Amino acid sequence: MPAQLIDGIALSQKLRGEIAARAAALTAKGKQPGLAVILVGEDPASQVYVRNKVKACGDVGFHSVLEKYEADLSEAALLARIAKLNADPAIHGILVQMPLPKHINPHKVIEAISTTKDVDGYSVLSAGELMTGLEGFRPCTPYGCMKLIESTGVDLRGKHAVVIGRSNTVGKPMGLLLLQANATVTICHSATPDLGVHTRQADVVVAAVGRRNTLTADMVKPGAIVIDVGMNRDDAGKLCGDVDFAGVKEVASHITPVPGGVGPMTITMLLMNTVEAAERL
Numbered sequence: 001m002p003a004q005l006i007d008g009i010a011l012s013q014k015l016r017g018e019i020a021a022r023a024a025a026l027t028a029k030g031k032q033p034g035l036a037v038i039l040v041g042e043d044p045a046s047q048v049y050v051r052n053k054v055k056a057c058g059d060v061g062f063h064s065v066l067e068k069y070e071a072d073l074s075e076a077a078l079l080a081r082i083a084k085l086n087a088d089p090a091i092h093g094i095l096v097q098m099p100l101p102k103h104i105n106p107h108k109v110i111e112a113i114s115t116t117k118d119v120d121g122y123s124v125l126s127a128g129e130l131m132t133g134l135e136g137f138r139p140c141t142p143y144g145c146m147k148l149i150e151s152t153g154v155d156l157r158g159k160h161a162v163v164i165g166r167s168n169t170v171g172k173p174m175g176l177l178l179l180q181a182n183a184t185v186t187i188c189h190s191a192t193p194d195l196g197v198h199t200r201q202a203d204v205v206v207a208a209v210g211r212r213n214t215l216t217a218d219m220v221k222p223g224a225i226v227i228d229v230g231m232n233r234d235d236a237g238k239l240c241g242d243v244d245f246a247g248v249k250e251v252a253s254h255i256t257p258v259p260g261g262v263g264p265m266t267i268t269m270l271l272m273n274t275v276e277a278a279e280r281l
């Protein structure tokens, strides 16, 4: 029996309805949630993503500002813009789209964002809050993956979860969130000699590698939940994930598509963090 599709668009719609209601309540109190999105340079994929984020803000009744700068913007000028937004009472969340041009230090930029407005959850403080189990902003992509897994109704307690990828924005926080949900967690990466040895034991696989066909049907235990974080292009230029969807869907119990899975949920959790930031202030 083929896997059940975990629909990131449908789940996003449901959660965005709840976010919109919270935003309306805040707006009625004169505190409309506000998100600032900063894009430096002309990366075409980044252009699409930031446009989607700003559009999503409008859909849930947020105030939003999109600031676009030329690729030669100085680091000092960017830090000065962030300082202004930190002090702006109409802005509750600040997102600086990554990657940044090479001459700008991303760590410096992230740490310049007020911790109360770090809706990406990228700061060292937010990472530490996640690590220690304190409240704080969770990085949007792994947070969205957790919501997708929860939507299957499967309890993670005692399950074996295998994460492929160890980035600071996805793999590492994903492992910590799964651990917090009482899963047994394995994190695999580019130096893991045989991925399949690990993934074949997994009740849940989260693939966050950035290379298509990384996870194939022979690497998946029958009945596993498969979450695909990948954003790649196939030979025809079509968007595809890290998972061989056609093959794996015949083995897994639940699987996310690309597009329409993790991507929309990343934006939804950004909205969630932003409404939360506005409620806290």
Ligand SMILES: Nc1nc(=O)c2c([nH]1)NC[C@@H]1CN(c3ccc(C(=O)N[C@@H](CCC(=O)O)C(=O)O)cc3)C=[N+]21
Pocket: 048, 049, 052, 095, 096, 097, 098, 099, 120, 140, 141, 231, 239, 258, 259, 260, 261, 262, 263, 264, 266, 267
């Ligand atoms: N400061 C920062 N925060 C981020 O959250 C951040 C970032 N930088 N840099 C880049 C990555 C990537 N990312 C995506 C968000 C939505 C989709 C998305 O909506 N994807 C659609 C398809 C979009 C398309 O058609 O290209 C989908 O999967 O259905 C994809 C990727 C956020 N990121």
Ligand SMILES: [Mg+2]
Pocket: 008, 257, 258, 259, 260, 261, 262, 263, 264
């Ligand atoms: Mg997706």
